[in-house]
Amino acid sequence: MIIGLPKEIKNNENRVALTPGGVYELTKRNHTVYVQESAGLNSGFTNQDYLEAGAIILPTISEVYAISDMIVKVKEPIEEEYKLAKEGQILFTYFHFASSQKLTEAMIKSKSVCIAYETVEGPNNSLPLLTPMSEVAGRMAVQQGAKYLEKPVQGKGILLGGVPGVRPGKIVILGGGVVGTQAAKMASGLGASVTILDINVDRLRYLNDVLPSNVVTEFSNEYNIREHIKTADLIIGGVLIPGAKAPNLIKRDMLKEMQPGTVLVDVAVDQGGCIETTKPTTHENPTYIIDKVLHYCVANMPGAVPYTSTIALTNVTLPYVLQLADKGWEKACKENSGLNKGVNIVNGEIIYSEISEAFDI
Numbered sequence: 001m002i003i004g005l006p007k008e009i010k011n012n013e014n015r016v017a018l019t020p021g022g023v024y025e026l027t028k029r030n031h032t033v034y035v036q037e038s039a040g041l042n043s044g045f046t047n048q049d050y051l052e053a054g055a056i057i058l059p060t061i062s063e064v065y066a067i068s069d070m071i072v073k074v075k076e077p078i079e080e081e082y083k084l085a086k087e088g089q090i091l092f093t094y095f096h097f098a099s100s101q102k103l104t105e106a107m108i109k110s111k112s113v114c115i116a117y118e119t120v121e122g123p124n125n126s127l128p129l130l131t132p133m134s135e136v137a138g139r140m141a142v143q144q145g146a147k148y149l150e151k152p153v154q155g156k157g158i159l160l161g162g163v164p165g166v167r168p169g170k171i172v173i174l175g176g177g178v179v180g181t182q183a184a185k186m187a188s189g190l191g192a193s194v195t196i197l198d199i200n201v202d203r204l205r206y207l208n209d210v211l212p213s214n215v216v217t218e219f220s221n222e223y224n225i226r227e228h229i230k231t232a233d234l235i236i237g238g239v240l241i242p243g244a245k246a247p248n249l250i251k252r253d254m255l256k257e258m259q260p261g262t263v264l265v266d267v268a269v270d271q272g273g274c275i276e277t278t279k280p281t282t283h284e285n286p287t288y289i290i291d292k293v294l295h296y297c298v299a300n301m302p303g304a305v306p307y308t309s310t311i312a313l314t315n316v317t318l319p320y321v322l323q324l325a326d327k328g329w330e331k332a333c334k335e336n337s338g339l340n341k342g343v344n345i346v347n348g349e350i351i352y353s354e355i356s357e358a359f360d361i
Contacts, residue, residue, distance in 0.1 A: 004068030012283035014042035014306035027054030120342035138182030156261035161191035179238030
């Protein structure tokens with residue numbers, strides 16, 4: 001199969017979909033890999049690295065799309081890429097269709113085969129291709145939250161870990177999944193006071209057992225959320241419903257109950273956000289303020305640490321890329337039910353029901 005590795009062109013997206021090591025695994029199986037010039041440079045991988053792995057370098061993104069049977073990416077195609085996708089071509093990437101009707105309609109029109117990282121399933125309904133980026137984003141949420149709590153950027157002026165004689169900052173985390181767990185680990189390590197809210201009591205019981213004593217678990221409902229946000233310094237949204245739009249757990253009117261300078265980090269922004277006032281931002285312009293509450297809603301947080309993120313992503317996506325390349329998408333998905341769950345749109349038809357429901361298509 002001919003595999004294409006284009007350079008990501010989303011704002012400040014510095015990751016690349018495969019490391020040279022991943023490319024080598026494909027070429028040694030006699031697959032042909034075309035890599036766009038400088039695609040891996042921001043992740044620390046040169047054109048020479050890819051050439052030595054057996055790839056062929058092409059100068060433009062349009063050439064990569066035109067020649068490839070399968071495109072392997074990190075982020076969803078943006079508007080200037082819509083016309084490049086072609087009928088029958090496999091696109092394997094993060095799509096998050098439920099948050100963008102425009103993208104959904106463009107991929108329907110392209111008649112390509114859209115397989116989404118975020119809905120591929122592993123054992124016990126796990127999401128193996130979403131997990132590493134959720135781990136990165138969960139940890140980064142605390143880093144970014146700590147930075148934006150500083151007064152020069154209009155935060156409260158709170159040091160999350162406190163100092164002797166001064167209370168630590170208070171962090172509220174919505175969702176006890178991968179994002180929430182990793183955020184809690186980072187936050188507790190800094191010495192902050194952390195509360196995780198989730199609707200799964202078994203998950204709360206597990207988190208209560210494995211996390212340190214400065215992390216408290218609590219059942220998630222609107223009353224409890226409203227009580228906690230009144231005194232929270234940093235609120236992290238990490239709610240996920242696979243393939244579907246995230247529920248709005250913090251409504252617009254609830255911002256008025258927060259203290260000025262409170263920081264909101266909505267990691268669920270890719271799925272529409274779990275905060276009603278969320279709108280996607282970029283690393284270039286990451287924040288905005290509504291009702292004196294600072295919002296950080298960067299839609300590709302792991303793109304800020306591309307070396308770590310690219311290696312972590314390739315570690316989990318490569319086995320699926322190899323299956324698709326070796327067998328073709330139909331046979332690979334027939335033999336691997338978890339990969340089959342990743343199929344979202346095929347030949348102009350929506351396969352994944354949550355996308356249909358999001359837009360009533």
